[in-house]
Amino acid sequence: MSAQPYPISSLARRTALAAALLALAACGGGGGGGSDDGGNDDPGSSSGFTVSGTLSVPANLVVDGDTNDINQTRVANDGFASAQAISATSQVMGTVNLPRTGPEGASYAAGDGNDFYRVTLAAGQTLELDFSADPAVHNLDLYVYRQSGGSYALVGDSSGSSSSECLRITSAGEYWVQVLANKGASLYNLRIAAAGAASSCSNTATAVGVQRVLPGQLIAGLAAGTAKATAAGALIAAQPLSLLKGRVAPGHIGLFALDASEKARRRGLLALAGASAEELQAAPRPAWMDELDASSRLQVETLQYAKRLRASGAFDYVVANRPVHASATLVGSYPPNDERYSLQRWHYEQIALPTAMQTLLAMTTQPTLRPIVAVLDTGIVADHPDLKNQIAGGYDFVRDADSAGDGGGIDSNPDDLLSDASQPSFHGTHVAGTIAAETFNGTGVAGVAPMAQLMPLRVLGKGGEGSFYDILQALRYAAGLDNDSGTLPARRADVANLSLGAEGTACDADTESLIASVRAQGTMVVAATGNESERDSGSIAAVDFPANCRGVIAVTATNAQRGIAYYANGGTQVALAAPGGDMRVATNGTGLPDGIYSTLATFETGGNRVSTYGQYQGTSMATPHVAGVLALMRWAYPGITPAQVDALLQDGQLSDDYGASGHDSDFGWGLVNAAKAVRAALNLKDGVSAPVDQGVIEAQPSSLDFGTSTTSLNFTLRKTADTDETVQSVSDDSSAVSVAALSVDGAGLGSYRVSVDRSGLATGLYTPTITVTTSRRTLIVTLSIQKLAEGTGSGDIGPVYVLVYDAATDEIVQQGLVSASGGSYRYSLSGITAKSVYIVAGSDYDNDSVVCSRGEACGAYPVLGATLTPVDLSGNRSGLDFLLTPVGVGNAEAASRAASRKRQD
Incomplete structure (x- = not known):
C-alpha cells in the first residue's frame, strides 16, 4: 500500500x-x-x-493523461503537439468535458474538451470509441488526422448521435486521434482493434486531401405534418446560414451554406451550445484548430454544426452534405458489419454460426414467417437500438409489487426497470441480444438468429428475484395457453428461453406435465443448468430446476477453449453445451476477458437509463446461443417439431461430440453446432437436402490477436459436416511465429498451438499469417503481434x-x-x-x-x-x-x- x-x-x-x-x-x-x-x-x-x-x-491498457480525478498526476494532451503517444493495440480510458460540465474535479472549471493521441496504425485497424453518458445530453466525437506539410489534415471522422463511434484505417502510417466533447462531459474507452480482429466499420479514413464532407454545406429537413416549421425558420434566421436549394417546410429538405466569416460560424456554434453573451462576444477558435489546414478547419466546423443543429430539435433531419448509406437484412454473409462483432467472434465461431448463415443465405427463397423466441427473464430495454426493431409483444408477469419495482403487479409492459434504485441487472436484455440482436445494420452487436423476433416476458424483478408461479404463467402465455394475464399472444413462441433456475430442487410431475403441454403447442423450451459448481476444486453441482425437467433442453457452458466452464453445473439431464465464458482469463484474442458480449444498459450519473453493451459469463449466457440455433432451425423449416428436434439431438445432428463418446454428464450430447443444426432442419423440410451436401474444413478462430504480451494461442481446424477434404499442411510466414499440432487426427483436424517469440522483433505492429492448405483450397488465419518499446506498457x-x-x-x-x-x-x-x-x-x-x-x-x-x-x-x-x-x-x-x-x- x-x-x-x-x-x-x-x-x-x-x-x-x-x-x-x-x-x-x-x-x-x-x-x-x-x-x-x-x-x-x-x-x-x-x-x-x-x-x-x-x-x-x-x-495494453492506457489512461488519459488528464482525467478529472483530483488524485491523478496530470499530463495535458489537448493538442497535436502534446498528443499522448500510445501503441497500436491500446485500450484507452479517459474523460473529456466542456467547462463547468460533469462532476467537479481537476478539469471541471476550465474544461478538458479534447484528448489527442499519436499512434502508428496498420491498414485494417479500427478505432472504437464508447462513452458512458446519455448521448442525448452528453456527446463525444472521434476525429483522425494525418500530418501534411506544416499542418494537419482531417482524414477520418465519426460524429453520430449514439454512445459509440468507430473509424477504420485504410492505409498504414502515423495518425493523430482526437476524442472531442461536442456536448457535456463523459468517461470514454478508446479501443484500437488489430486488423482482422474487428468487424467492418462504415466510417473509413481517407487519403490526405480527400474531403470528408463538402465544406460549409448542410442538409436539413422537416417531416410531413411536423409542427416544427416555425421554430426551424426562427433558428435559421438567427444562425449564419443561407438556403441554397430546397425549402424550410414540412415534407421538404433544404441545402444550406455556412457563413463565409469564421467568427460568425464560431458564434453560431457557441449559440447552439447555449453559450453566454460573454462567450459569444469572444468566440475564440480552439488552439488545436490553428494547426489544421483551412479545408480541414471548415470540414470540422461543418460536422460540428450538423451535430449541434440536429441536437437543437428544430429539424427532423440534419446531415453534412455527403453520401450516407444504411442497410440491414435478416440473413447475410459473415462477418457482419456490426461494429462490435469482433468482441463476439470467439463464441459465434465456436458454434459455427458463420457457416450456418452461409447455408441459409444459399437457400433459393427465404421464408417470410419470422420465428419468435420468448425470453423469460428480467424484461428488456425496449428502446435499445439493437433490440427495438426485434420485439414482438411481450408481458410483465412479476406479481409482487415490491419485487416488480414498476409500481404494480402484472401488466402488458415488459420493459426493464427505468430507475437505478430498483437495482436492475439488465440480464434479460443481455440474453435477448445474444438470441436476436439486429444484425447486418452497421452498429452494435450481432444476434445468433437476427431473423427471429423477441417476446420479452418479465418474470424476475428487483435483484433478479422471481417466483416460479410467475414463470409458469409466462411459459403458458408463450405457448398460447390460458394464463393470468387473460390474454394470448398474436402468435405463440417457437422457443422459450429460461436463463434462470433454482438450486437443489427436483422437478415434479406437475411441472413436467405443463412442459409437455407447452411442447404440444410447438414451443421448445431451453433452460440454464446453473452456476453453482467449483470445477477447479472438483465440486460439480447438480442441474438446477427447471432445466432438470423432462422435455427441457438443459444447456451448460463452455469456455473459449471448448472446455466446460469452471462454474457450470452437470449431470445426466445436460442436453447441450454452448459458450458461456470465463472472465477470469483473456484468451480470445481481443485483449478482453473471455465473456459473452451482448446488449446491456446502464444509468448515467443523472439517473437516465442508457443503452450499451458488455460482457457476462454463465450458463445463462450459453442458453440463448442454443435458443438462437433453434430459431435458425425454425427459419429453415417452420414445420419442425420439438420431437423431431429431440431425435436430431440424440442422433448427434445438432452438436459436435466433446467429452466422453455419446451423451455424458458434462457436455450432454456435445457442443451445439449451428451449421449442422441448420442442415439437419433443411434435410427434414419436405425431404429436400440442404444446399451444401458436403462439409468443408474451417479454422476457428479465424484470427488471433497476441496483443503486447501473449506468447501462445490455439486455433482449431474442424469440418462443418462430413467431408473428404483433408489438411495437407499448416505453415507460417514469420520467423517470430511457430505452429505445432496439439491433438490432430489423420485428416489433420484438431487443435494447433501458435507461439510467438518477440525477442528478434523491432518495436511495432506485425500481421503475419498462418496458411492452411487442404486437399481443395487454402485457408488463412490472420495474426496480430505488437512489440512495445522499452518503458511502455x-x-x-x-x-x-x-x-x-x-x-x-x-x-x-x-x-x-x-x-x-x-x-x-x-x-x-x-x-x-x-x-x-x-x-x-x-x-x-x-x-x-x-x-x-x-x-x-x-x-x-x-x-x-x-x-x-x-x-x-x-x-x-x-x-x-x-x-x-x-x-x-x-x-x-x-x-x-x-x-x-x-x-x-
Missing part, C-alpha cells in the same frame, strides 16, 4: 456494483469460490483482520481505489488508495471485523466518487461477474489477486448495475 497523501474524504468512494442475485434468479455470472493462496495463517487480533493482494492490469493506469464491503450488510468497512509499482498495484487493508467481505477495486477518472462506472477500470476478487464472490475471514487473507479491466468493454457487470450504495463521509 502506498502512503496516503490525500485526506480520507478523497477516498470516500462508492461502487456501481450491486449485491449478488438471490436463490431463484438469473443464471448469469460467476460461480466458484475464492481460494486463499496465502492461507489463513494468522488468527488476527481484536482489531480485525487484514486482506491483501495484487491487482494486475493488461499491458508499464501497467500504470492512475489512482486505483480498493473497497471492502461487508457481505452481510453491503456496507463499506475499509477502503484505500493504491498507486502502481513495478507494473502492478499491491494493496493491504487492515482492521476488518466483518466475517465475510467482497473486495472491489477500480478507478474514478470522472471524480464523481463512484468507482467502476462504465468507462473506468474495475475488478473484483476473484472475478467480476454477474455476482460477487464473498471472501470468508477467520484470519488474515493474502494472495487475493485479481484483474482490472475497462468497465463496459472488458467487463459488463459494473456497467449494468445501478449505484446502489451510499457514499461514506
Whole structure:
C-alpha cells in the first residue's frame, strides 16, 4: 500500500456494483469460490483482520493523461503537439468535458474538451470509441488526422448521435486521434482493434486531401405534418446560414451554406451550445484548430454544426452534405458489419454460426414467417437500438409489487426497470441480444438468429428475484395457453428461453406435465443448468430446476477453449453445451476477458437509463446461443417439431461430440453446432437436402490477436459436416511465429498451438499469417503481434481505489488508495471485523466518487461477474489477486448495475 497523501474524504468512494442475485434468479455470472493462496495463517487480533493482494492490469491498457480525478498526476494532451503517444493495440480510458460540465474535479472549471493521441496504425485497424453518458445530453466525437506539410489534415471522422463511434484505417502510417466533447462531459474507452480482429466499420479514413464532407454545406429537413416549421425558420434566421436549394417546410429538405466569416460560424456554434453573451462576444477558435489546414478547419466546423443543429430539435433531419448509406437484412454473409462483432467472434465461431448463415443465405427463397423466441427473464430495454426493431409483444408477469419495482403487479409492459434504485441487472436484455440482436445494420452487436423476433416476458424483478408461479404463467402465455394475464399472444413462441433456475430442487410431475403441454403447442423450451459448481476444486453441482425437467433442453457452458466452464453445473439431464465464458482469463484474442458480449444498459450519473453493451459469463449466457440455433432451425423449416428436434439431438445432428463418446454428464450430447443444426432442419423440410451436401474444413478462430504480451494461442481446424477434404499442411510466414499440432487426427483436424517469440522483433505492429492448405483450397488465419518499446506498457493506469464491503450488510468497512509499482498495484487493508467481505477495486477518472462506472477500470476478487464472490475471514487473507479491466468493454457487470450504495463521509 502506498502512503496516503490525500485526506480520507478523497477516498470516500462508492461502487456501481450491486449485491449478488438471490436463490431463484438469473443464471448469469460467476460461480466458484475464492481460494486463499496465502492461507489463513494468522488468527488476527481484536482489531480485525487484514486482506491483501495484487491487482494486475493488461499491458495494453492506457489512461488519459488528464482525467478529472483530483488524485491523478496530470499530463495535458489537448493538442497535436502534446498528443499522448500510445501503441497500436491500446485500450484507452479517459474523460473529456466542456467547462463547468460533469462532476467537479481537476478539469471541471476550465474544461478538458479534447484528448489527442499519436499512434502508428496498420491498414485494417479500427478505432472504437464508447462513452458512458446519455448521448442525448452528453456527446463525444472521434476525429483522425494525418500530418501534411506544416499542418494537419482531417482524414477520418465519426460524429453520430449514439454512445459509440468507430473509424477504420485504410492505409498504414502515423495518425493523430482526437476524442472531442461536442456536448457535456463523459468517461470514454478508446479501443484500437488489430486488423482482422474487428468487424467492418462504415466510417473509413481517407487519403490526405480527400474531403470528408463538402465544406460549409448542410442538409436539413422537416417531416410531413411536423409542427416544427416555425421554430426551424426562427433558428435559421438567427444562425449564419443561407438556403441554397430546397425549402424550410414540412415534407421538404433544404441545402444550406455556412457563413463565409469564421467568427460568425464560431458564434453560431457557441449559440447552439447555449453559450453566454460573454462567450459569444469572444468566440475564440480552439488552439488545436490553428494547426489544421483551412479545408480541414471548415470540414470540422461543418460536422460540428450538423451535430449541434440536429441536437437543437428544430429539424427532423440534419446531415453534412455527403453520401450516407444504411442497410440491414435478416440473413447475410459473415462477418457482419456490426461494429462490435469482433468482441463476439470467439463464441459465434465456436458454434459455427458463420457457416450456418452461409447455408441459409444459399437457400433459393427465404421464408417470410419470422420465428419468435420468448425470453423469460428480467424484461428488456425496449428502446435499445439493437433490440427495438426485434420485439414482438411481450408481458410483465412479476406479481409482487415490491419485487416488480414498476409500481404494480402484472401488466402488458415488459420493459426493464427505468430507475437505478430498483437495482436492475439488465440480464434479460443481455440474453435477448445474444438470441436476436439486429444484425447486418452497421452498429452494435450481432444476434445468433437476427431473423427471429423477441417476446420479452418479465418474470424476475428487483435483484433478479422471481417466483416460479410467475414463470409458469409466462411459459403458458408463450405457448398460447390460458394464463393470468387473460390474454394470448398474436402468435405463440417457437422457443422459450429460461436463463434462470433454482438450486437443489427436483422437478415434479406437475411441472413436467405443463412442459409437455407447452411442447404440444410447438414451443421448445431451453433452460440454464446453473452456476453453482467449483470445477477447479472438483465440486460439480447438480442441474438446477427447471432445466432438470423432462422435455427441457438443459444447456451448460463452455469456455473459449471448448472446455466446460469452471462454474457450470452437470449431470445426466445436460442436453447441450454452448459458450458461456470465463472472465477470469483473456484468451480470445481481443485483449478482453473471455465473456459473452451482448446488449446491456446502464444509468448515467443523472439517473437516465442508457443503452450499451458488455460482457457476462454463465450458463445463462450459453442458453440463448442454443435458443438462437433453434430459431435458425425454425427459419429453415417452420414445420419442425420439438420431437423431431429431440431425435436430431440424440442422433448427434445438432452438436459436435466433446467429452466422453455419446451423451455424458458434462457436455450432454456435445457442443451445439449451428451449421449442422441448420442442415439437419433443411434435410427434414419436405425431404429436400440442404444446399451444401458436403462439409468443408474451417479454422476457428479465424484470427488471433497476441496483443503486447501473449506468447501462445490455439486455433482449431474442424469440418462443418462430413467431408473428404483433408489438411495437407499448416505453415507460417514469420520467423517470430511457430505452429505445432496439439491433438490432430489423420485428416489433420484438431487443435494447433501458435507461439510467438518477440525477442528478434523491432518495436511495432506485425500481421503475419498462418496458411492452411487442404486437399481443395487454402485457408488463412490472420495474426496480430505488437512489440512495445522499452518503458511502455508499464501497467500504470492512475489512482486505483480498493473497497471492502461487508457481505452481510453491503456496507463499506475499509477502503484505500493504491498507486502502481513495478507494473502492478499491491494493496493491504487492515482492521476488518466483518466475517465475510467482497473486495472491489477500480478507478474514478470522472471524480464523481463512484468507482467502476462504465468507462473506468474495475475488478473484483476473484472475478467480476454477474455476482460477487464473498471472501470468508477467520484470519488474515493474502494472495487475493485479481484483474482490472475497462468497465463496459472488458467487463459488463459494473456497467449494468445501478449505484446502489451510499457514499461514506
